[in-house]
Every structure is written in C-alpha cells, then in structure tokens.
Amino acid sequence: MTEYALILISTVLVNNFVLVKFLGLCPFMGVSKRFETALGMGLATTFVMTLSAVCTWMVESYVLLPLGIEYLRTIAYILVIAAVVQFTETVMHRQSPVLYQVLGIFLPLITTNCAVLGVAILNTQQEHTLVESAVYGFGAAVGFSLVLILFAGIRERVTVADVPRPFQGSAVAMITAGLMSLAFMGFAGLVSR
Amino acid sequence: MLTAILAMTTLAAVLGLLLGYSAIRFRVEGDPIADQVDALLAQSQCGQCGYPGCRPYAEAVAKGDAAINKCIPGGEATARALADLLGREPEPLEAEAQTPKVALIDDQACIGCTLCVQSCPVDAIVGAPKQLHGVLTAECTACGLCLSPCPVACIRMVPVGSDIAHWRWPAPTERLAA
Incomplete structure (x- = not known):
C-alpha cells in the first residue's frame, strides 16, 4: 500500500509530468484559457491515461513479450492509445455532448499527447506490475490535471491584470508556466523515487 | 517476421472491431446540443431572432452559426444560460440597444x-x-x-x-x- 501511495505522490507532485518532466505541454498551453475547459480536458486525459496505462501493460506482457517482438513497442502503444482515445471520444459524444464540443480538436489530440505515450513507456522501463502501472498512469494524469487547472485559474486572473504590453498574451503565460515549474521543483526530495 | 506481422494485424483488427462495436453501441441520434439549447429558449416561436422558430435557432446556435444573444423573449437570463451551457462568452442582449x-x-x-x-x-x-x-x-x-x-x-x-x-x-x- 505504501508503495502505491509513494508512486501517487511521486507522479503527482515530485515528478510532475508537465512541470518537471516537460511532457504534454501542448494541451497545457492550448486548453488552459478557460477554467471549465481545463477541468474537462483534465478529466478526459485522466480517463485516457489510466486506461491506456493498463491496456499498454497488457499488450506488453501478453502480446509483445511472449512473441519476442518488443521492438514494435512504440507502434503497438500508439495503436492502443489511439484506440482508447477514439473510444473515449465516442462515449463522450454520447454522454456529455457539450464537453465534446468544448474540447473539440483537443480530444483527438490526446492521441498525440506525449504524456500518454510517456506513461506507457516509463511503465515498461521501470518494470511496473499491472496495479503499479495503473496507479502510475492515474497519478501522472492527476498531476497533469492539477497543473492544468491551476494554470487555467492563474491565466483567467492574468487576463484582467495590468500586464506590460510586451508581455501580454502568450508571453506572460510562458513566464507563469516557468514560475510554476520552479515552484514544483520545490517538491524534489519529498520522495526519493 | 511473420509473427510480428500477424501479431500487429491481429491487434489492429481486435481494436478495430472494438471501436466499430462502440460506434454502434454509443450512436448519437440527432444533435443532443441542439436539444439542450432548445430547452433553454423561450419557445414562443416569435421569430425575433431571425429564424423561423425556436428549434431552427437552436440548431444554428448548436452549429455555432448564430450568436447566443438573439432570443429576445428569453431575455438576458436565457443568453447567460446559453453562455454557461456552451462555454462561450456571454454577450449583452442584442435588443438591449433599443x-x-x-x-x-x-x-x-x-x-x-x-x-x-x-x-x-x-x-x-x-x-x-x-x-x-x-x-x-x-x-x-x-x-x-x-x-x-x-x-x-x-x-x-x-x-x-x-x-x-x-x-x-x-x-x-x-x-x-x-
């Protein structure tokens, strides 16, 4: 149990995928303009990441390893992730059409969110078990969502702040992201793993 | 070599079948957003929005063709509810000027x-x-x-x-x- 708690804290805070590992920066900058969209994107990514972490672990252990074709790992993982994203899109179109419309192009783009593939590959690299993989994927996604939502909250306030002209728009967002990353560096050493 | 090709083909086929099944299972009939927009409108069918009724206006809003501030009987409350539903910026009611x-x-x-x-x-x-x-x-x-x-x-x-x-x-x- 401690093991899983450690993985969770480690991925959410210490080795945060966005601010420490610098994965998944595209949706981090792209979908963080509005709080509600960020929340929706966070939820969708959490679902996809956890599910794809489990699915890729299964593909790795039951298909790739027994057949000795580990060299096809990247292609197989991308295949699985693309299928999971498409599945999520279909279900979301049915269950939550407004969120589907709000997320728009960013939903299919979860496929190319490098954090999702990153989770799968790091799971293989660190030789996680099935449950560890799921917790790792979930933790990474929670970390991603947390940072995305915090960033969206900050950006909503920054738009009404008196920002000097050269820094307006994306520039101040980049600076904000940098400062957030700096703040998250403070978690290093909390868990040594 | 053959194993690799076979394995990848099978994997792709299985995933494809799964997606095909889910596409049928979770099929969306009509436009659910238009339904939700329609439910928020005043339903007086007055045509002040420039559309022949509430339903056509709802469809245009759902498609993103029409502004959300055209329902005059619904007033500002409707415009704000639509902005909340669709995640768009609320706009002042068009008729507010008159x-x-x-x-x-x-x-x-x-x-x-x-x-x-x-x-x-x-x-x-x-x-x-x-x-x-x-x-x-x-x-x-x-x-x-x-x-x-x-x-x-x-x-x-x-x-x-x-x-x-x-x-x-x-x-x-x-x-x-x-």
Whole structure:
C-alpha cells in the first residue's frame, strides 16, 4: 500500500509530468484559457491515461513479450492509445455532448499527447506490475490535471491584470508556466523515487 | 517476421472491431446540443431572432452559426444560460440597444375579434368576443406577432417608460487592461 501511495505522490507532485518532466505541454498551453475547459480536458486525459496505462501493460506482457517482438513497442502503444482515445471520444459524444464540443480538436489530440505515450513507456522501463502501472498512469494524469487547472485559474486572473504590453498574451503565460515549474521543483526530495 | 506481422494485424483488427462495436453501441441520434439549447429558449416561436422558430435557432446556435444573444423573449437570463451551457462568452442582449416595448391596443378601434388573442405566443392578450381586449404588459415580449392579424390595425408597439418597475442600475464601466 505504501508503495502505491509513494508512486501517487511521486507522479503527482515530485515528478510532475508537465512541470518537471516537460511532457504534454501542448494541451497545457492550448486548453488552459478557460477554467471549465481545463477541468474537462483534465478529466478526459485522466480517463485516457489510466486506461491506456493498463491496456499498454497488457499488450506488453501478453502480446509483445511472449512473441519476442518488443521492438514494435512504440507502434503497438500508439495503436492502443489511439484506440482508447477514439473510444473515449465516442462515449463522450454520447454522454456529455457539450464537453465534446468544448474540447473539440483537443480530444483527438490526446492521441498525440506525449504524456500518454510517456506513461506507457516509463511503465515498461521501470518494470511496473499491472496495479503499479495503473496507479502510475492515474497519478501522472492527476498531476497533469492539477497543473492544468491551476494554470487555467492563474491565466483567467492574468487576463484582467495590468500586464506590460510586451508581455501580454502568450508571453506572460510562458513566464507563469516557468514560475510554476520552479515552484514544483520545490517538491524534489519529498520522495526519493 | 511473420509473427510480428500477424501479431500487429491481429491487434489492429481486435481494436478495430472494438471501436466499430462502440460506434454502434454509443450512436448519437440527432444533435443532443441542439436539444439542450432548445430547452433553454423561450419557445414562443416569435421569430425575433431571425429564424423561423425556436428549434431552427437552436440548431444554428448548436452549429455555432448564430450568436447566443438573439432570443429576445428569453431575455438576458436565457443568453447567460446559453453562455454557461456552451462555454462561450456571454454577450449583452442584442435588443438591449433599443428601448423595450409592449403592445398597446387602441380601445376606440378594437372590435373584439380575438384574432390577436389567438396569435399571442405568450398569452399576454386577454379578451372575449365583442369585448375590448387588453395587454398584460408584464408578459408581453413585444414580438409583434399580433400586429398583422388585427383587421382594424389597432395595435401599436409603444416603448416602456422607465418607471419604478423597470428602472435598472446602469452598468458599471469596467477598467480592463486586456
């Protein structure tokens, strides 16, 4: 149990995928303009990441390893992730059409969110078990969502702040992201793993 | 080599079948967003938005073709509810620039034909045959649908003066450094 708690804290805070590992920066900058969209994107990514972490672990252990074709790992993982994203899109179109419309192009783009593939590959690299993989994927996604939502909250306030002209728009967002990353560096050493 | 090709083909086929099944299982009929938008509109079918009714306007809003501030009977509350639903920026009501109006029946000319009573989408006109009709000003949305049926053209739209029931605090001027 401690093991899983450690993985969770480690991925959410210490080795945060966005601010420490610098994965998944595209949706981090792209979908963080509005709080509600960020929340929706966070939820969708959490679902996809956890599910794809489990699915890729299964593909790795039951298909790739027994057949000795580990060299096809990247292609197989991308295949699985693309299928999971498409599945999520279909279900979301049915269950939550407004969120589907709000997320728009960013939903299919979860496929190319490098954090999702990153989770799968790091799971293989660190030789996680099935449950560890799921917790790792979930933790990474929670970390991603947390940072995305915090960033969206900050950006909503920054738009009404008196920002000097050269820094307006994306520039101040980049600076904000940098400062957030700096703040998250403070978690290093909390868990040594 | 053969194993690799076979394995990848099988994997792709299995995933493809799964997606095909889910596409049938979770099929979306119609446009669910248009339904939700339609539910928020005033349903007076007045046509003031420039569309032939509430449903066509809802479809246009769902598609993103129409602005969300055109439902005049629904007023600002509807515009804000639509903004919340669709995640768009709320816009001030289009008719806000014009002064609000209500229908007024000329009591000298009204012959009590009840045609305007039947045409009113919000039941804001009361009256019986051969009796003088009256307008409930609180309900009237000034849609103008009662104007054309009147055989003696005794209905006019008059602006509502700002009395104690209609006066509103002027909007604050914001200082936004956007």
